[in-house]
Amino acid sequence: MRKKIVAGNWKMNMDYNEGLSLFSEVINMVKDEVTGQQQAVVCSPFIHLHSLAQMAKGYGKIAIGAQNAHQAESGAYTGEISAKMINSVGATYVILGHSERRQYFGENNALLAKKTDTVLANGLRPIFCIGETLDERNAEKHFDIIKSQLAEGVFHLDEAHFSQLVIAYEPVWAIGTGVTATSAQAQEIHAFIRQEIAAKYNDTVAGHTTILYGGSCNPKNAPELFAQPDIDGGLIGGASLKSRDFVDIVKVFN
Numbered sequence: 001m002r003k004k005i006v007a008g009n010w011k012m013n014m015d016y017n018e019g020l021s022l023f024s025e026v027i028n029m030v031k032d033e034v035t036g037q038q039q040a041v042v043c044s045p046f047i048h049l050h051s052l053a054q055m056a057k058g059y060g061k062i063a064i065g066a067q068n069a070h071q072a073e074s075g076a077y078t079g080e081i082s083a084k085m086i087n088s089v090g091a092t093y094v095i096l097g098h099s100e101r102r103q104y105f106g107e108n109n110a111l112l113a114k115k116t117d118t119v120l121a122n123g124l125r126p127i128f129c130i131g132e133t134l135d136e137r138n139a140e141k142h143f144d145i146i147k148s149q150l151a152e153g154v155f156h157l158d159e160a161h162f163s164q165l166v167i168a169y170e171p172v173w174a175i176g177t178g179v180t181a182t183s184a185q186a187q188e189i190h191a192f193i194r195q196e197i198a199a200k201y202n203d204t205v206a207g208h209t210t211i212l213y214g215g216s217c218n219p220k221n222a223p224e225l226f227a228q229p230d231i232d233g234g235l236i237g238g239a240s241l242k243s244r245d246f247v248d249i250v251k252v253f254n
């Protein structure tokens, strides 16, 4: 049985104290209300990581993640944060390839392949994001885009390394727009992603890969989305900034 995961991506929100207070609410609710085997992951800005990891100690149901990491191990890259640093403060996940990183910071599949290697080499699990823009969907190129993002971003990995990945399908047109992919649209792509993984590796690896949906996911639409056979949870943006909403989404798997 593959792992069910609900990951919150705070993006560039929450100052230090706001983040601690939000996280403290999340921990308390998760502790009291989450009864299933699902994993909650909170991906905060770098400044919170150490404190959140300390606060989460002893609560196996909550893990901490970063939102990016540099591809180099270390060196003269002013302003950047390495995977080793992220690991050293107790985070265990790193979001890679988010469409905002691709769009605003020019991250392409080749760069993301390097970042994936470095993150894995430092014992962290990438949450690797893929997804098409509205223009690409309207031009019916969405399957090709997904195929090439997987092929160029992560299919160079051997089976053992690939098995550490979480994949997140986030149609760019659904991110922060209030427009969610229908459960049928999301399931279609998730099934396609799983097929691609099976074709590259094998059915066992495909069957064990957690594939998250992201894009305007909220407590109302999450139950239907997460009921789809190939959707194993969500990558949650806006709704992860409200403890009640985030934990209600986590609780869909109770």
Ligand SMILES: O=C[C@H](O)COP(=O)(O)O
Pocket (backbone or CB within 6 Å): 009, 098, 170, 174, 175, 176, 177, 178, 214, 215, 216, 217, 235, 236, 237, 238, 239
């Ligand atoms: O990483 C999260 C996604 O970008 C989704 O963001 P959203 O839930 O605000 O649409």
